[in-house]
Amino acid sequence: MTLLTPFLLALIFVVPALMMTNQDKDFKKIAVVGDSDLYKDVIPDTKDADFEFLSGTTLNDLKGNFSEKGYYGVLYVSDLLVDVPNAVQLISKNQPPIGLLDHISYSLKKEIEKKKLRAYNIENLDEILKSVSASVDIQTIKIDNEGGTKKTSTGFAMALAYMSGFMMYMLVFMFGSQVMRGVIEEKTSRIVEVVISSVKPIQLMLGKIIGIALVGLTQFSIWVLLTLAIVAVVQSKVLPEGTMEQMQQLPQSFAQAESGAGAADAGKAVETQMTEFQSIFASAINQPWGLIIFTFVFYFITGYLLYASLFAAIGSAVDNETETQQFMLPVTIPIILALFVAMATMQNPESSLSFWFSLIPLTSPIVMVARIPFDVPAWQIALSMAIMLVTIVGTIWMAARIYRTGILMYGKKTSYKEIWKWLTYKG
Amino acid sequence: MSLFEAHNVTKRFATTTALDEVSISVPEKSIYGLLGPNGAGKTTLIRIINQITAPDSGTVLLNGQPIKSEDVHKIGYLPEERGLYKKMKVGEQALYLAQLKGLSRPEAMRRLKYWFRKLEITDWWGKKVEELSKGMQQKVQFATTVLHEPQLLIFDEPFTGFDPINVKQIKDEILFLRERGATIIFSTHNMGSVEELCDNITLINKAKTILEGSVDKIRHDWSANEYEIIFDGEVTPSGNAHFQVLTSAFAKGRSTVRLKSAGTGDTNDIIRSMTAAGTVISFNPVLPSMNDIFIKVVETQNSEAAKN
Numbered sequence: 001m002t003l004l005t006p007f008l009l010a011l012i013f014v015v016p017a018l019m020m021t022n023q024d025k026d027f028k029k030i031a032v033v034g035d036s037d038l039y040k041d042v043i044p045d046t047k048d049a050d051f052e053f054l055s056g057t058t059l060n061d062l063k064g065n066f067s068e069k070g071y072y073g074v075l076y077v078s079d080l081l082v083d084v085p086n087a088v089q090l091i092s093k094n095q096p097p098i099g100l101l102d103h104i105s106y107s108l109k110k111e112i113e114k115k116k117l118r119a120y121n122i123e124n125l126d127e128i129l130k131s132v133s134a135s136v137d138i139q140t141i142k143i144d145n146e147g148g149t150k151k152t153s154t155g156f157a158m159a160l161a162y163m164s165g166f167m168m169y170m171l172v173f174m175f176g177s178q179v180m181r182g183v184i185e186e187k188t189s190r191i192v193e194v195v196i197s198s199v200k201p202i203q204l205m206l207g208k209i210i211g212i213a214l215v216g217l218t219q220f221s222i223w224v225l226l227t228l229a230i231v232a233v234v235q236s237k238v239l240p241e242g243t244m245e246q247m248q249q250l251p252q253s254f255a256q257a258e259s260g261a262g263a264a265d266a267g268k269a270v271e272t273q274m275t276e277f278q279s280i281f282a283s284a285i286n287q288p289w290g291l292i293i294f295t296f297v298f299y300f301i302t303g304y305l306l307y308a309s310l311f312a313a314i315g316s317a318v319d320n321e322t323e324t325q326q327f328m329l330p331v332t333i334p335i336i337l338a339l340f341v342a343m344a345t346m347q348n349p350e351s352s353l354s355f356w357f358s359l360i361p362l363t364s365p366i367v368m369v370a371r372i373p374f375d376v377p378a379w380q381i382a383l384s385m386a387i388m389l390v391t392i393v394g395t396i397w398m399a400a401r402i403y404r405t406g407i408l409m410y411g412k413k414t415s416y417k418e419i420w421k422w423l424t425y426k427g
Numbered sequence: 428m429s430l431f432e433a434h435n436v437t438k439r440f441a442t443t444t445a446l447d448e449v450s451i452s453v454p455e456k457s458i459y460g461l462l463g464p465n466g467a468g469k470t471t472l473i474r475i476i477n478q479i480t481a482p483d484s485g486t487v488l489l490n491g492q493p494i495k496s497e498d499v500h501k502i503g504y505l506p507e508e509r510g511l512y513k514k515m516k517v518g519e520q521a522l523y524l525a526q527l528k529g530l531s532r533p534e535a536m537r538r539l540k541y542w543f544r545k546l547e548i549t550d551w552w553g554k555k556v557e558e559l560s561k562g563m564q565q566k567v568q569f570a571t572t573v574l575h576e577p578q579l580l581i582f583d584e585p586f587t588g589f590d591p592i593n594v595k596q597i598k599d600e601i602l603f604l605r606e607r608g609a610t611i612i613f614s615t616h617n618m619g620s621v622e623e624l625c626d627n628i629t630l631i632n633k634a635k636t637i638l639e640g641s642v643d644k645i646r647h648d649w650s651a652n653e654y655e656i657i658f659d660g661e662v663t664p665s666g667n668a669h670f671q672v673l674t675s676a677f678a679k680g681r682s683t684v685r686l687k688s689a690g691t692g693d694t695n696d697i698i699r700s701m702t703a704a705g706t707v708i709s710f711n712p713v714l715p716s717m718n719d720i721f722i723k724v725v726e727t728q729n730s731e732a733a734k735n
Contacts, residue, residue: 190510194568197477197504198527200496408479410508421441 006226010234028072028100030090033057035079042111043075046103051075059089067093075104082115158346158373164296165342165370168303172365173335175216176307180324182208183315183407192407201407202400205316209308288372295372295381302388303365307331309392309399316406317414338363342370349374359384361391398423429491430455430610431476431579436485438471445471446482447634453579453612453627458605460625460642461614462717464725467631469614470507473581476612477504489579500529505572507583507614509565511556518552521571528575535574542570546596561588569597573604580604581612586620598624618718622646628717632725633732646714649723652688653713654697657681662705669696681708 028049032039043051049072054062059076066074073092081087088108090096118125183205186192195204314327341363345354349371358368358376364384368376405422406414431453438446445468453459463469474480475487478496487494489501512520518539525535543549546566551559559567565588573580582601586594601624605611613625621628622642630638638645653673656664662682666672669692673685682705688697701707715723 186510186512189513190506190508191512192510193479193506193508194504194510194524194571195527196479197502197506198499198524201479408474418441 006223006230009223009227010230029070030073030075030100031057031062031066031069031071032075032077033059033062034077038079039077039081039108039111043104043107049100049103059091063091066091072096077108081108082112156373160292160373161342161346161370164292164372165339165345165366168296168300168366168369169335169339171216171220171300172303172307175212175304176311178216179209179212179308180311180315181321182212183312183403184318184321184324187316187407188320196407201404202396205309205312205400205403206396209305209312212308213304292372296369298385299365299369299388302385302392305392306361306365306388306395307335309396313399313402313406313419316403317409317419319410323413334360334362335366338366342366345370345374349376355380359387361388364388428455429453430489431612432486432488432491433472433475434486434488436472436475436482436487438468438475438480438482444634446475446631448485449629449631449634449636450485451629451636451639453610455610456605456608457626458601458611458613458624460621460628461612461631462616462618462621462628462721463631468634469631470583472631473504473506473583473612473614476579476581477502500575501578503528503572503575503577503580505568505580505582505585507587509568509588511564511568513555513557515556516552517548517554517556517559517567520556521567521574524571525574528577530575538574538576539570542574545600546570562590562593565589566593569600573600573609576607577609579610579612581614583614584616585613586615586617618716618721621717630721630724632728637728638720638724642717645720646717649715649720650712651715652690654686654688654694655709655711655713656684656686656701657708658684658701658704659706659708664701664704667700668692670700685713 030049030051032043032051032053034040034053037053037055040053040055041051045051052071059074062069062071062074072094073090073096076089076091078084078087088104090101090104122128186195186204186208192204199207310331314324314331317327318324338357341353341357344351345358345367348354354367354371357363358371358380364387368381368384372381401423402419406419412418429452431451433449433451435448435450436446437444437448449468449472451459451461451472461469461472471480475482476494478494478499489498515523521539521543522532522535525539526532530538540549543552546569548563548566548570551563551567556564556567565585569585572582585597585601589597598620601611601613613621615621625642627641628639628645629636640648654670659681661677662684663675664672664684666686668689670686670688673687675682675684686697688694698707698710701710
């Protein structure tokens with residue numbers, strides 16, 4: 001499994017890219033017919049499809065033989081379209097892709113709006129429309145240029161916050177429940193009695209927690225490295241050049257196609273992309289990386305210790321994994337809550353919700369890490385870390401007491417009341 | 428001299444008392460039987476000796492000194508519920524457990540080779556534990572228990588799951604370990620092996636000690652002054668002032684007669700009467716088995732407890 005996982009992860013990256021390349025080959029030509037030339041050339045071509053208006057041809061002429069003529073389908077646009085919104089038909093052999101349908105309806109919608117406006121007999125309508133549309137474009141670019149750095153930096157910080165928050169959640173939960181399963185295994189196989197006649201239960205528990213963290217991190221780094229390696233190899237050998245870049249630019253190219261941007265506009269768009277990229281790059285460099293890495297490592301270690309000791313205590317109290325349900329809930333809820341708060345934090349990093357949850361030890365590892373890219377006051381970080389450290393000592397002490405008694409208790413279904421009693425047993 | 432002593436050890440759990448003022452004293456280089464019905468408190472006492480749990484009150488001494496956490500290296504423990512890491516290789520696991528007991532890796536390796544050869548499990552070194560039969564796993568665990576040559580060995584039901592040949596092998600090993608100077612605490616429900624192996628015993632029932640002492644003495648104390656005589660041919664002796672005949676049976680050319688001595692004369696008086704009656708093949712005092720004593724003592728205590 002250790003070696004198989006990177007391949008599976010690599011698939012996640014590679015398969016969509018491969019699908020992209022296939023899609024490119026699957027270029028579509030669509031015949032457009034109408035009652036007259038009213039809707040001639042209103043649908044611009046896209047990367048994936050050409051729209052060919054055939055004057056004087058009727059739908060019936062093509063209905064039977066469009067695929068022989070090399071068309072993917074026939075689009076019939078009735079002249080009544082302005083008044084009857086559903087007077088459009090696309091005839092094809094296969095289910096057409098959503099993107100294509102969106103493109104057609106968007107283009108036609110624009111055209112109808114234009115036609116309806118024209119019905120008001122406004123003078124110089126075309127110029128007005130052009131100038132209106134042009135001014136919208138200019139406005140967008142302006143915003144990008146002026147507030148560019150700030151805006152994109154927020155975007156980058158959000159991405160960073162989201163990634164670190166989510167990774168924290170994954171790692172803590174994955175390794176934590178592995179600790180629990182390990183404890184259950186030791187308990188049910190009764191090896192625990194042999195081991196704790198040699199070492200103290202708390203030593204065994206902490207050994208388990210630390211050991212699994214080290215194994216987990218090793219495995220995790222192998223995954224990351226192998227996945228990157230596999231993706232790199234596949235990218236350079238299997239996929240045609242530039243596929244990955246194309247994939248990343250996909251949203252932009254759709255936007256371009258939809259707005260029917262001309263060559264000049266496209267040039268502008270590329271320019272915009274460049275400045276965007278530069279500002280993201282700049283903001284990436286400007287991030288307080290030292291602080292981000294330090295807090296991530298700190299909260300990973302402490303968060304893991306906190307949850308893993310709770311998981312160890314749960315594992316010791318039950319006889320098998322199905323019995324863990326009743327004890328898992330109070331541990332799972334804070335983690336999931338923290339994840340939600342972390343997402344809310346990205347919308348509003350200064351909210352009191354984020355503040356309090358970044359202090360509560362059960363949620364602070366995820367919430368605080370998500371807050372860090374948005375400049376958190378130093379005293380809040382210090383306070384949160386201090387609370388965390390105190391809590392960990394307390395939690396490990398408590399978990400060790402539950403663990404010590406729990407691992408030797410067999411066959412009895414454990415209740416919360418019972419666990420409370422274990423905490424008070426002597427030595 | 429006592430290697431291990433427990434004085435007035437008491438341990439309570441939430442609603443139950445597992446041990447109530449229990450004291451035992453285990454002489455050096457002897458095999459000490461820890462007996463009692465299920466749930467009597469034996470496992471709790473063993474766990475206290477291993478320092479897995481601490482007593483609420485009472486003292487526990489090893490070599491005359493209060494037991495310390497470093498002393499775990501002087502103790503070897505084979506729990507009743509055997510367990511090994513199932514996915515781990517046998518040799519790797521044995522090495523790990525030996526190192527936990529403070530042996531260096533090369534030393535552990537050397538001793539493991541010796542014990543694996545002795546117990547005939549060398550072939551299993553590279554196998555995973557889950558591939559082994561239960562008996563094989565027990566042998567592996569036995570080896571890891573005795574490997575660090577502890578002064579005090581604790582065996583909880585060491586013979587369950589073994590075939591008769593392996594039972595004999597393990598018995599021989601236990602006796603061999605005693606000869607080499609180990610002191611052994613042995614907990615079992617198999618009274619036959621108690622008679623065979625144990626020098627002294629303690630019987631615990633309902634958290635209390637109800638019987639203790641050397642096995643021989645206990646059996647003599649509990650004997651009802653009965654004797655069994657086997658005669659050649661059909662003989663039916665009659666009782667007199669010193670003894671009465673309980674049963675008399677003739678089969679396959681021999682008569683088996685059971686007598687109960689009145690305790691007034693000595694055994695020679697009885698033997699003289701017997702030789703007068705016929706040709707004596709054997710004359711033996713009838714000692715109660717540990718099994719009978721166990722049942723009698725525990726049932727008596729339980730019925731008294733029921734009355735109160």
